[in-house]
Amino acid sequence: MRAMLAVVLVADGAAPARAQWAASAYIDNNVAGDVQSGRVGLGVSAGYYLRDRIGLELDAELHGHFFRDADVADLVPTEVDLNTRAAIASGNLVVPYCIRGAAGTWCPYATAGLGVIHASFDAAGMSGAESFDRTQTDLTLNAGVGVMHALTRWVGVRVDARYFRALVDESSTSADYLTDYGYWRVSVGITFGGPQLGPTSP
Amino acid sequence: MTILQRSVRARADGAWRHAKKLRRCELLVVVLAGVSGPAWADPAVRIGSRGGVELRGDLDPYVGVDLRLSFPLTPLTINPTFDYIFDAKTTLYQLSVNALYYLPVPTRRVDPYVGIGVNVTSFSLKENTPGVDDTGNRVGMNLAAGACFDVPIVSPFVQIVKQIGEFDLLSLGAGLVVALDGDDRWTGCGRRAR
Numbered sequence: 001m002r003a004m005l006a007v008v009l010v011a012d013g014a015a016p017a018r019a020q021w022a023a024s025a026y027i028d029n030n031v032a033g034d035v036q037s038g039r040v041g042l043g044v045s046a047g048y049y050l051r052d053r054i055g056l057e058l059d060a061e062l063h064g065h066f067f068r069d070a071d072v073a074d075l076v077p078t079e080v081d082l083n084t085r086a087a088i089a090s091g092n093l094v095v096p097y098c099i100r101g102a103a104g105t106w107c108p109y110a111t112a113g114l115g116v117i118h119a120s121f122d123a124a125g126m127s128g129a130e131s132f133d134r135t136q137t138d139l140t141l142n143a144g145v146g147v148m149h150a151l152t153r154w155v156g157v158r159v160d161a162r163y164f165r166a167l168v169d170e171s172s173t174s175a176d177y178l179t180d181y182g183y184w185r186v187s188v189g190i191t192f193g194g195p196q197l198g199p200t201s202p
Numbered sequence: 203m204t205i206l207q208r209s210v211r212a213r214a215d216g217a218w219r220h221a222k223k224l225r226r227c228e229l230l231v232v233v234l235a236g237v238s239g240p241a242w243a244d245p246a247v248r249i250g251s252r253g254g255v256e257l258r259g260d261l262d263p264y265v266g267v268d269l270r271l272s273f274p275l276t277p278l279t280i281n282p283t284f285d286y287i288f289d290a291k292t293t294l295y296q297l298s299v300n301a302l303y304y305l306p307v308p309t310r311r312v313d314p315y316v317g318i319g320v321n322v323t324s325f326s327l328k329e330n331t332p333g334v335d336d337t338g339n340r341v342g343m344n345l346a347a348g349a350c351f352d353v354p355i356v357s358p359f360v361q362i363v364k365q366i367g368e369f370d371l372l373s374l375g376a377g378l379v380v381a382l383d384g385d386d387r388w389t390g391c392g393r394r395a396r
Contacts, residue, residue: 027322029320029367040340040341041341103276103277105275150276152244153275188320
């Protein structure tokens, strides 16, 4: 019983300051660049932060209507509407700097990472031709900035803007979008845990 | 074993059982304190209805619901809303989440605010139109400004919202919010009480 009590006390008291897990869920929009803007993307991320100073974060996102119609129109006959989607996965370093004061806890951060974009091109049910169902996976670099803000001791909001650069193998025979492309993504979400958990002003 | 020895042993057993119960209670208290922290109980909740018109185009009216969540650790109020827009050609629903900031102005009973947020508009054309998307969702940004009037029971508000995105609507609206708690740390509008 004493051992259990000790474990609970240690677990209860040790959580906030040194190393923290964080999880976020967000909605995003590709606002500028070589892809379609205005379409909804949804993503999640999970991170581990050391001493409020540096974190490693894994991020996954699904985005509908990814490429602009005009940029992929020549892949299918004129009357066919080609649907494109993308799944984006990346691992990122996050460097936050938390400011705690009367206006609450704000943790601006910079981030950079590496990942892949798995894009799919689908025109199922094309009339007079075989259905079109292709994919390509491209190495992707990203970098950006954002801010986390604590609403409660455990929950916060997060705004993030980052630039993605996809490096396409232009000699590939299986890819459909045969040039490097880049875009800015802005996301807004809710975050649980993370560096905002540190001591807060009353 | 004598009667005295039995009595002493029974008392010792009772004391041990009592001590065990106390430890269980201690453990329960510690676990509850660790799990339930005060933060989850703290948000101030205001809920209400709203309506207005879209100023661009055909002056389409809209109605919706408005939720305002205020937290002790932040000066921001989180404001999710849901609206239905009466449009002759399109079925339009809009879900927004804005962060409102009540301006620090020394006015009694009037709480002006500005806000920024994100919206998702779900649309469906009532007539099939070739060459365009009949249905879909579009994401955009909101810029809001308004004022809430801190009066007893219900708090009316007026606001104007500019949307940035594929649906670049400009809406003028008003509504009422009611507090779901009696917490005097917050005004009826959800602003921190001065």
